[in-house]
Amino acid sequence: MIIGIDLGTTNSLVAVWRDGKASIIPNALGQHLTPSCVGMDDDGTVLVGEAARARLQTHPHLTTALFKRYMGSERKTQLGKQTFRPEELSSMVLRSLKEDAEAFLGHKVEEAIITVPAYFSDAQRKATRVAGQLAGLKVERLLNEPTAAALAYGIQDTQRETKFLVFDLGGGTFDVSILELFEGVMEVRASAGDNFLGGEDFVTAMVDAFMTHSGLAKALGGKELSGSGKQRLRDEAERVKRALSESPAATMAFAWEGAEYSWECSEDALARLCEPLMQRLRTPVERALRDATIKASELDSVVLAGGATRMPLVRKLASRMFGRFPMIHLDPDEAIALGAAVQAGLKMRDAALDEVVMTDVAPYSLGIGIARQVGPNQFEGGHFLPIIERNSTVPVSRVENVATIADFQRELSVKVYQGESRLISDNIYLGTLTFPIQSKKAGEVTADVRFTYDVSGVLEAEVTVLPTQEKHKLVITENAGVMTPQEVEKRLTELAALKIHPRDRMENRTLVAQADRLYEQLLGHEREVLAQYVAAFQSTLDKQEPVAERRARESLVQMMRQLEGGLFL
Ligand code: AMP
Numbered sequence: 001m002i003i004g005i006d007l008g009t010t011n012s013l014v015a016v017w018r019d020g021k022a023s024i025i026p027n028a029l030g031q032h033l034t035p036s037c038v039g040m041d042d043d044g045t046v047l048v049g050e051a052a053r054a055r056l057q058t059h060p061h062l063t064t065a066l067f068k069r070y071m072g073s074e075r076k077t078q079l080g081k082q083t084f085r086p087e088e089l090s091s092m093v094l095r096s097l098k099e100d101a102e103a104f105l106g107h108k109v110e111e112a113i114i115t116v117p118a119y120f121s122d123a124q125r126k127a128t129r130v131a132g133q134l135a136g137l138k139v140e141r142l143l144n145e146p147t148a149a150a151l152a153y154g155i156q157d158t159q160r161e162t163k164f165l166v167f168d169l170g171g172g173t174f175d176v177s178i179l180e181l182f183e184g185v186m187e188v189r190a191s192a193g194d195n196f197l198g199g200e201d202f203v204t205a206m207v208d209a210f211m212t213h214s215g216l217a218k219a220l221g222g223k224e225l226s227g228s229g230k231q232r233l234r235d236e237a238e239r240v241k242r243a244l245s246e247s248p249a250a251t252m253a254f255a256w257e258g259a260e261y262s263w264e265c266s267e268d269a270l271a272r273l274c275e276p277l278m279q280r281l282r283t284p285v286e287r288a289l290r291d292a293t294i295k296a297s298e299l300d301s302v303v304l305a306g307g308a309t310r311m312p313l314v315r316k317l318a319s320r321m322f323g324r325f326p327m328i329h330l331d332p333d334e335a336i337a338l339g340a341a342v343q344a345g346l347k348m349r350d351a352a353l354d355e356v357v358m359t360d361v362a363p364y365s366l367g368i369g370i371a372r373q374v375g376p377n378q379f380e381g382g383h384f385l386p387i388i389e390r391n392s393t394v395p396v397s398r399v400e401n402v403a404t405i406a407d408f409q410r411e412l413s414v415k416v417y418q419g420e421s422r423l424i425s426d427n428i429y430l431g432t433l434t435f436p437i438q439s440k441k442a443g444e445v446t447a448d449v450r451f452t453y454d455v456s457g458v459l460e461a462e463v464t465v466l467p468t469q470e471k472h473k474l475v476i477t478e479n480a481g482v483m484t485p486q487e488v489e490k491r492l493t494e495l496a497a498l499k500i501h502p503r504d505r506m507e508n509r510t511l512v513a514q515a516d517r518l519y520e521q522l523l524g525h526e527r528e529v530l531a532q533y534v535a536a537f538q539s540t541l542d543k544q545e546p547v548a549e550r551r552a553r554e555s556l557v558q559m560m561r562q563l564e565g566g567l568f569l
Helices: 050-058 086-105 122-134 145-152 199-213 216-220 227-243 267-273 275-291 312-322 335-348 485-496 503-521 524-543 546-563
Strands: 002-007 011-018 021-024 037-040 046-048 063-065 077-079 082-084 111-116 138-144 162-169 174-182 185-194 249-256 259-266 301-305 354-356 366-375 378-388 396-403 411-418 428-436 446-453 459-465 470-476
Touching: 002 086, 002 145, 002 335, 011 086, 011 335, 021 335, 037 050, 037 077, 037 086, 046 050, 046 086, 050 063, 050 503, 063 077, 082 086, 086 111, 086 122, 086 485, 086 503, 111 122, 111 145, 111 335, 122 138, 122 485, 138 145, 138 335, 145 162, 145 174, 145 185, 145 301, 145 335, 162 275, 162 312, 174 275, 185 275, 199 216, 199 227, 199 249, 199 259, 199 267, 199 275, 216 249, 216 259, 227 249, 227 503, 259 267, 267 275, 267 312, 275 312, 301 312, 301 335, 366 396, 366 446, 378 396, 378 446, 411 446, 411 459, 411 470, 428 459, 428 470, 503 524, 503 546, 524 546
Parallel strands: 002 111, 111 138, 162 301, 185 354
Antiparallel strands: 002 011, 011 021, 037 046, 037 063, 077 082, 162 174, 174 185, 249 259, 366 378, 366 411, 396 446, 411 428, 446 459, 459 470
16 A cells, blocks of 8 residues: 655645545544654654644754755754754654554555655755655655646546646745646646745734734834744734635734734735735746746646635635636645545556656755845844755856955955755855955955856856956865665664654643643743643543543643633644
């Protein structure tokens, strides 16, 4: 039996082909989505999924998320005393999904089809295969995410040649792909996107609007909400955002320091306030159409994937841009995993769809560290200036001009990074080029920084100092982002020795993690009440009496709901 896995940036899912159709397998908590989060419990056991996600705020040094962004790189994440590579963290998510599948199907599962973004490079694909291997899975094949979404919608059954676009808007990433199905082979013609655009940005826009319209900003008088207040307000905005997918208006309410703040948000108000985001959604679509040399009117269909495409606003934008209604009859969160299961079904019948894999793109943005002007004569270092943008077709060569910012600077130091973050501290450092320059007033020495990236993943950074035309060069070969078979073998044994939190106790562990998160947000008497309920629940856990345990769990859940004012997720 081959399972289909959508290994996502924020959430992952597992699906199976059974009785002639694809269906999602629920996890130990009965949910379809497993957050792609990994953490260490206080006793050193590994937590995966919702329990880890709930601890992101309370235990940031023991928990991690978004590691898919670093697949194929050597970036290490420290959790407690141990460090992990991105593929090792991914392997823990895969292992957990594998166990869910085994519990659901009642037998061992050893093979999987795992989906990857169309723009994943060779190193990123290899890292994904290694993640599967480390999880004890034979990766039958990797499938492009947009191809999977298309398979879920049965596009492979179309007899004629067909061109379509997959519009995938998740929590934090946006991917657009244009595909063509021709004689039973699927080809990605173009792929574009924005690694920092997703449902979360709509929440941010709503929080900002709430601040102004409810009078909260005025009450705070320029101060920021403290950490837990900020999260509570985001949770409320998330709730209202989802409510607005069902009804034309909803009220956002928030209590702070004894006062109540509220704002009624209508569909129209949301549309106005999200206009800049709508514009950002249009750009990659236009770029993908341009790259594929296709007009929107030539597309045979449009497929939506990712939870944020549930927003009517986003659906309307898609309808308007493409002049037709997109295909939406599947749950957009589930389309990719279902498609992976369809491919598994086809594979088991020896009828799998072939793909032309597109790897001739730069998988990350490449750029340098710079200082940005934040006021008159005031600069702030640590900013990232992308020179080659992610998804550029390789080979590619681009140039940016930079200038000195300090008077009589004697040296120029160009630091090279890869990644998608605004700040260099969140990107991956690749190397530095340092050389002496003429000592002149700030801004008088300028230099062209040229980046050239070729098909074998070699990046050449060349700096030409303009007054003198002097050139300096740095060559960075694709980092050793792929583990060797020997390393895989060694880590397989080491990872197998890690204690994984038992699946059958996951529900209780997740609840305690959620209670801890809530505890941080509360104060005074409410904290006290919650602490008592958690202590009572934990003491029944030690006794291992199923009935008492269920009762204590139910009363803790009920109390948490009350304390959250009905916002228990
Ligand atoms: P994904 O990464 O595909 O799981 O997408 C998660 C994103 O979808 C999050 O930003 C959610 O807020 C968003 N989302 C999920 N359900 C809804 C809904 N009913 N209405 C609006 N956004 C939603």
